[in-house]
Amino acid sequence: xxxxxxxxxxxxxxxxxxxxxxxxxxxxxxxxxxxxxxxxxxxxxxxxxxxxxxxxxxxxxxxxxxxxxxxxxxxxxxxxxxxxxxxxxxxxxxxxxxxxxxxxxxxxxxxxxxxxxxxxxxxxxxxxxxxxxxxxxxxxxxxxxxxxxxxxxxxxxxxxxxxxxxxxxxxxxxxxxxxxxxxxxxxxxxxxxxxxxxxxxxxxxxxxxxxxxxxxxxxxxxxxxxxxxxxxxxxxxxxxxxxxxxxxxxxxxxxxxxxxxxxxxxxxxxxxxxxxxxxxxxxxxxxxxxxxxxxxxxxxxxxxxxxxxxxxxxxxxxxxxxxxxxxxxxxxxxxxxxxxxxxxxxxxxxxxxxxxxxxxxxxxxxxxxxxxxxxxxxxxxxxxxxxxxxxxxxxxxxxxxxxxxxxxxxxxxxxxxxxxxxxxxxxxxxxxxxxxxxxxxxxxxxxxxxxxxxxxxxxxxxxxxxxxxxxxxxxxxxxxxxxxxxxxxxxxxxxxxxxxxxxxxxxxxxxxxxxxxxxxxxxxxxxxxxxxxxxxxxxxxxxxxxxxxxxxxxxxxxxxxxxxxxxxxxxxxxxxxxxxxxxxxxxxxxxxxxxxxxxxxxxxxxxxxxxxxxxxxxxxxxxxxxxxxxxxxxxxxxxxxxxxxxxxxxxxxxxxxxxxxxxxxxxxxxxxxxxxxxxxxxxxxxxxxxxxxxxxxxxxxxxxxxxxxxxxxxxxxxxxxxxxxxxxxxxxxx
Ligand code: CDP
Ligand code: MG
Numbered sequence: 001x002x003x004x005x006x007x008x009x010x011x012x013x014x015x016x017x018x019x020x021x022x023x024x025x026x027x028x029x030x031x032x033x034x035x036x037x038x039x040x041x042x043x044x045x046x047x048x049x050x051x052x053x054x055x056x057x058x059x060x061x062x063x064x065x066x067x068x069x070x071x072x073x074x075x076x077x078x079x080x081x082x083x084x085x086x087x088x089x090x091x092x093x094x095x096x097x098x099x100x101x102x103x104x105x106x107x108x109x110x111x112x113x114x115x116x117x118x119x120x121x122x123x124x125x126x127x128x129x130x131x132x133x134x135x136x137x138x139x140x141x142x143x144x145x146x147x148x149x150x151x152x153x154x155x156x157x158x159x160x161x162x163x164x165x166x167x168x169x170x171x172x173x174x175x176x177x178x179x180x181x182x183x184x185x186x187x188x189x190x191x192x193x194x195x196x197x198x199x200x201x202x203x204x205x206x207x208x209x210x211x212x213x214x215x216x217x218x219x220x221x222x223x224x225x226x227x228x229x230x231x232x233x234x235x236x237x238x239x240x241x242x243x244x245x246x247x248x249x250x251x252x253x254x255x256x257x258x259x260x261x262x263x264x265x266x267x268x269x270x271x272x273x274x275x276x277x278x279x280x281x282x283x284x285x286x287x288x289x290x291x292x293x294x295x296x297x298x299x300x301x302x303x304x305x306x307x308x309x310x311x312x313x314x315x316x317x318x319x320x321x322x323x324x325x326x327x328x329x330x331x332x333x334x335x336x337x338x339x340x341x342x343x344x345x346x347x348x349x350x351x352x353x354x355x356x357x358x359x360x361x362x363x364x365x366x367x368x369x370x371x372x373x374x375x376x377x378x379x380x381x382x383x384x385x386x387x388x389x390x391x392x393x394x395x396x397x398x399x400x401x402x403x404x405x406x407x408x409x410x411x412x413x414x415x416x417x418x419x420x421x422x423x424x425x426x427x428x429x430x431x432x433x434x435x436x437x438x439x440x441x442x443x444x445x446x447x448x449x450x451x452x453x454x455x456x457x458x459x460x461x462x463x464x465x466x467x468x469x470x471x472x473x474x475x476x477x478x479x480x481x482x483x484x485x486x487x488x489x490x491x492x493x494x495x496x497x498x499x500x501x502x503x504x505x506x507x508x509x510x511x512x513x514x515x516x517x518x519x520x521x522x523x524x525x526x527x528x529x530x531x532x533x534x535x536x537x538x539x540x541x542x543x544x545x546x547x548x549x550x551x552x553x554x555x556x557x558x559x560x561x562x563x564x565x566x567x568x569x570x571x572x573x574x575x576x577x578x579x580x581x582x583x584x585x586x587x588x589x590x591x592x593x594x595x596x597x598x599x600x601x602x603x604x605x606x607x608x609x610x611x612x613x614x615x616x617x618x619x620x621x622x623x624x625x626x627x628x629x630x631x632x633x634x635x636x637x638x639x640x641x642x643x644x645x646x647x648x649x650x651x652x653x654x655x656x657x658x659x660x661x662x663x664x665x666x667x668x669x670x671x672x673x674x675x676x677x678x679x680x681x682x683x684x685x686x687x688x689x690x691x692x693x694x695x696x697x698x699x700x701x702x703x704x705x706x707x708x709x710x711x712x713x714x715x716x717x718x719x720x721x722x723x724x725x726x727x728x729x730x731x732x733x734x
Pocket of ligand 1: 093123124151370
């Protein structure tokens with residue numbers, strides 16, 4: 001019935017007004033683009049003037065004929081044919097006609113801002129052009145790990161080499177490069193870590209800060225640091241700031257009037273449809289729209305923007321269910337999810353061409369907004385939300401919340417529909433809301449996040465005067481001060497704000513400072529092996545346990561078994577990992593115990609990496625299965641996140657008191673006897689503020705672990721606190 005209503009709505013949705021809406025849209029986009037492109041743009045060569053034989057230069061051919069195993073081609077002939085078609089594709093990209101001009105500009109200017117539509121070839125082509133023209137090592141940063149991996153794989157194919165040889169990638173806990181690597185894609189966070197080991201980044205000739213418009217925290221910091229080394233290294237380094245068609249002026253101004261190089265893109269018109277009234281259940285509305293498009297619209301793939309893994313998995317389930325009911329009358333609908341923790345082999349699915357007669361629907365997070373370009377998209381469905389970090393410096397609380405996207409974000413999403421032919425974008429929000437409720441631009445991450453990790457990194461790079469660091473947008477000083485306080489409480493800084501020995505060790509670990517402190521703190525409780533396992537399990541997000549709807553009860557029982565020993569989610573994760581290890585890392589064991597084999601294997605990889613890191617930071621490896629010891633070690637890093645049980649089964653945070661709830665995914669949710677004290681791993685805000693992954697502690701431990709941070713008065717038992725106070729006498733702890 002809903003399907004009919006929606007179909008009707010879209011049919012009615014004033015086609016007369018559609019033209020008008022499109023004009024508004026075009027005006028708006030033009031406004032954004034005009035904002036971005038200025039007269040400083042070097043004049044580019046007219047398209048098609050020069051043709052390069054991209055295929056046959058030695059760089060590629062040599063590899064083509066050697067160990068080319070990304071594809072299935074067998075004979076040299078087949079390889080040549082395949083390589084030819086790749087070269088053909090490369091020539092068709094909007095950036096190609098500007099190759100010459102671009103190289104010239106890179107020779108001429110130390111810093112260049114490159115602006116172009118998503119899909120014009122900035123990320124995949126520019127590094128190749130540079131290498132072909134004799135530039136040395138090129139690195140290209142990405143704010144998202146999935147983008148770094150998928151783009152590297154694509155470029156390796158284009159170059160005709162094995163991923164990890166001439167073209168590689170580096171993301172946290174995974175280094176897929178070798179000493180042969182000349183094009184390296186990496187997350188922006190990894191580039192920051194490279195400053196620690198090589199402060200002038202001497203191995204690179206060109207550094208490309210890609211997706212700069214995203215303004216991720218690490219990108220912002222990386223820009224500050226490369227700006228600095230550009231001065232020091234002079235002619236031996238080139239910097240390219242690459243951005244979608246947004247905010248380019250801002251980068252130009254920041255890099256002392258660097259020229260902007262504009263790559264004109266192709267864009268086809270996109271019809272925009274709004275809903276008449278706000279959607280109460282946008283996820284359902286999206287699924288209905290997918291089916292409606294599938295049933296009634298001409299061929300073309302669909303891209304749906306959702307906020308995260310859980311939402312995407314729900315949508316996959318709903319769509320699977322509903323398409324099953326459609327029978328054989330309707331063509332096949334291929335459902336392809338993509339989000340940051342999806343394993344690489346499953347990510348590849350979104351790039352596979354859709355077989356004739358079928359239709360693909362890609363369910364993506366914000367990653368598909370600009371970071372990855374998916375071929376064949378004609379329809380975009382945009383509910384208008386994304387998941388964003390938010391930080392309150394007063395309370396020191398950081399949480400992930402679902403917020404409306406900015407107008408600029410919505411415009412980018414719409415653009416995904418018009419890359420190869422005219423498209424349609426269905427916005428699951430009202431036109432009024434687009435113009436009146438959405439912010440113009442997304443707020444840069446640096447203005448809405450806890451900076452403890454960055455401050456620790458900058459301190460260990462010897463940058464002490466943080467207030468005067470050349471930030472592109474300076475964070476509020478209260479946030480910087482709060483971070484300094486937190487690092488002091490963790491023991492990473494001394495009372496003069498200088499890095500301590502502990503702080504230096506913490507900075508070496510690619511972990512959040514709290515987690516780093518727990519791992520180093522575990523030495524004292526002789527349980528570093530266990531804490532490393534917990535860190536690894538926590539770092540693969542929440543997807544370790546598998547819960548098919550039809551076997552919910554058995555799955556829950558399997559999961560409860562891991563938690564039986566008590567302690568909370570951290571201990572359940574530890575038990576789960578250890579039992580899996582004892583099974584000889586068996587996949588069969590995973591099936592039997594409703595554990596996601598892929599996720600836990602990922603945890604094993606992280607665990608192996610941590611093992612190496614512990615050697616480097618000299619954390620003594622000891623094992624101790626005592627629950628209290630393990631919980632104390634975790635608390636030594638996360639004491640900041642302590643909460644106390646209050647009436648009604650909710651919890652209250654100790655510092656800056658406010659009410660929080662146990663997340664339904666926790667093993668302590670619905671627990672009959674709730675622990676009096678808990679420490680949470682992270683807060684997420686959906687319908688209310690939830691603690692995800694909680695561990696049980698005793699209040700006395702907080703005094704033992706962080707005596708300078710907690711006073712016994714704060715840790716009184718709730719019931720006692722209610723007793724009338726004896727005047728003039730301090731009450732004592734239980
Ligand atoms: O960086 P920019 O958005 O300008 O474009 P790009 O990522 O370099 O993409 C250029 C072309 O490569 C697009 O047509 C993509 O469809 C294609 N591509 C691909 O087929 N597979 C990937 N993993 C990445 C890009
Ligand atoms: Mg790109």
